[in-house]
Amino acid sequence: MRIDIVSVVPRLMDSFFAHSILKRASDKGLVEVHLHDIRDYASGKNRQVDDYAFGGGAGMVLQVEPIARCLRSLLAERAYDEVIYLTPDGERLAQKAVNSLSLKKNLILLCGHYKGVDQRVRDLFVTKEISIGDYVLSGGELAAAVLADAIIRLIPGVLNDETSALTDSFQDDLLAPPVYTRPAEFEGVGVPEVLLSGHEANIEKWRMQQSLANTRTKRPDLLGEE
Numbered sequence: 001m002r003i004d005i006v007s008v009v010p011r012l013m014d015s016f017f018a019h020s021i022l023k024r025a026s027d028k029g030l031v032e033v034h035l036h037d038i039r040d041y042a043s044g045k046n047r048q049v050d051d052y053a054f055g056g057g058a059g060m061v062l063q064v065e066p067i068a069r070c071l072r073s074l075l076a077e078r079a080y081d082e083v084i085y086l087t088p089d090g091e092r093l094a095q096k097a098v099n100s101l102s103l104k105k106n107l108i109l110l111c112g113h114y115k116g117v118d119q120r121v122r123d124l125f126v127t128k129e130i131s132i133g134d135y136v137l138s139g140g141e142l143a144a145a146v147l148a149d150a151i152i153r154l155i156p157g158v159l160n161d162e163t164s165a166l167t168d169s170f171q172d173d174l175l176a177p178p179v180y181t182r183p184a185e186f187e188g189v190g191v192p193e194v195l196l197s198g199h200e201a202n203i204e205k206w207r208m209q210q211s212l213a214n215t216r217t218k219r220p221d222l223l224g225e226e
């Protein structure tokens with residue numbers, strides 16, 4: 001198995017993957033983990049990778065262009081089974097999904113940071129969105145490390161006791177609305193008009209509607225619906 005992890009702070013994960021069972025798994029040739037720095041794909045002198053959110057509000061958004069460049073360079077090299085975005089509003093990680101992912105050949109794990117990635121990254125590239133629980137981390141790197149660890153330990157030959165894995169036991173209440181940053185158009189894909197309107201009340205209303213729709217779709221249990 002090969003796992004490519006895309007992040008603005010890949011060094012956060014260096015020592016994690018250099019140790020423990022993950023080190024042994026890669027020494028045995030059972031898994032390859034490659035870390036990629038989104039900043040290496042930024043253009044311009046200051047290698048900017050984030051920008052203010054369209055529509056206003058606190059926090060920066062990771063821009064679509066550097067991430068698109070990074071993902072495309074990977075996607076051109078080999079076929080990936082999934083492009084997984086680690087995000088608090090993804091599907092809550094459970095063992096069943098880990099079991100299924102451990103059977104894949106090539107995976108990309110994309111780490112969010114700040115307020116997350118421009119929604120167009122998700123719409124254009126991401127095939128699966130995963131959260132590791134109902135709390136907010138400052139970035140997706142720890143979650144990617146958690147997910148990679150959970151997957152890699154299931155690869156046959158990684159654990160000393162071949163059968164031990166078989167006997168394992170096993171913010172407000174609304175999800176975030178989509179976010180967008182510059183450019184306003186990326187390869188023909190635009191941004192919802194309301195966010196460019198400067199009309200704060202309409203933006204707030206839109207975001208609330210999107211939050212409710214997201215929550216209703218992805219986590220109806222949070223609304224007391226099932």
Ligand code: 6GU
Nearest residue numbers: 086087132133135137143
């Ligand atoms: Cl995947 N990312 C962030 N930033 N926070 C989280 C998470 C992911 N899963 C739970 N909290």
